[in-house]
Amino acid sequence: MAYQSPFAPAQIDFSGIGRLADSYYGAQNDTLKRQAYQDDRAQQAAERERQAEARRVISGGIPTGPDGQPDYGAMAQRFAQLGDAEGARTWLSTGAQERERAATRAHQDRVFNADQTYRNQQLAIEREKLGQNRKDATSRERYLTQVGIDPNTAEGQTFMLTGKLPAAAYNNIAQEQRKARTAPKIAAGLQNLNKMTETYNDTAFESSLGPYQGSTPDSLAGSIPINIARGIGEAWNYVAGGNATPNEVRNNITGATEALAAAIKPLIRAPGEGVWTDADQARLVAIVGDLSQASTKEEFRRRLNAVRDRISENFGLDIPFDAFTGGQPAPQSVAAPASPPPPTPGAVMDGYRFKGGNPADPNSWEPL
DSSP: OOOOOTTSOOOOOOHHHHHHHHHHHHHHHHHHHHHHHHHHHHHHHHHHHHHHHHHHHHHTOOOBOTTSSBOHHHHHHHHHHTTOHHHHHHHHHHHHHHHHHHHHHHHHHHHHHHHHHHHHHHHHHHHHHHHHHHHHHHHHHHHHHHHTOOTTSHHHHHHHHHSOOOHHHHHHHHHHHHHHHHHHHHHHHHHHHHHHHHHSOHHHHHHHOSTTTTOOOOSHHHHHHHHHHHHHHHHHHHHHTOSSOHHHHHHHHHHHHHHHHHHHHHHHSOTTSOOOOHHHHHHHHHHHOOGGGOSSHHHHHHHHHHHHHHHHHHHOOOOOOOGGGTTSOOOOSSOOOOOOOOOOTTOEETTEEEOSSOTTSGGGEEEO
16 A cells, blocks of 8 residues: 555546546437437438329329420429429430430431432433433434444444444435435436327427437537438428427427436535536436437337436436336336335434325425
């Protein structure tokens, strides 16, 4: 046991005071904890009530607007009325996202529809082109057949692809078409001359023509025998009973011969192909000959057929004429095929369209 001086002060124990403070603060902490617990319980209860109310609102479905689409703004307003700011923001955000998606879908639909419309238009154009190409191919092949060009040749293939032929081919075609138009005129000219053998009797015909009567004097000296022969012809025609004067017969034959020469002339040099030359004239005279120098009707007819043959040899043109068969070609040993029906207005042949009238008349046709 320690010694304690009588003069030493008594020891005081303060530990109770410390425990008192601990008890006080402990009580305070317990109170705060209980209050916090109660607040937490209240908040949990309020949250449960809010969630229950939110579920009730959601269970009613999203309201729709006048257009029948979900009204996310009205839904956000309901959550704002519940005091759920976060829910209100969520619905507002959902509405904004949905509007953006709707706008995107509408834009995509517009783009798709525009693309589809363009594709349909392009398809229609391609179909129209295909149909036109088929028509062009058929029309071009028919044209080549008409002008006598093989579609399998180089120029034929070029025309099938481009619709164009070399200039030389067009010149040939123009020449063939010119010949086709000229043939009826030449045949008509020959037929007109041949009819004179029927119009005038033998006396008038033979008194008018011949090596001297039918000649044209080229000098004063040369006119003497010609005039003597014509005088004799006039006298014989009068005595033997000619049905026309020799002068009339010669003039008519000369005029008809000039008309025939005019029909042949485009085959030698067509209008627009340059100036008519002396060589051209000499060629024309050689082809036509001097019909007035024929002594008899039979010789006259032979000369007409000779003109027909020279035209065929020079230009490869078949003239439907024979002076000894009434002006028509001689009958064949086999039956001729039936004639095709006459063309109707609008019919196309050899690059020409039929206007109507007599198909043998060149004026009844017009260029395409």
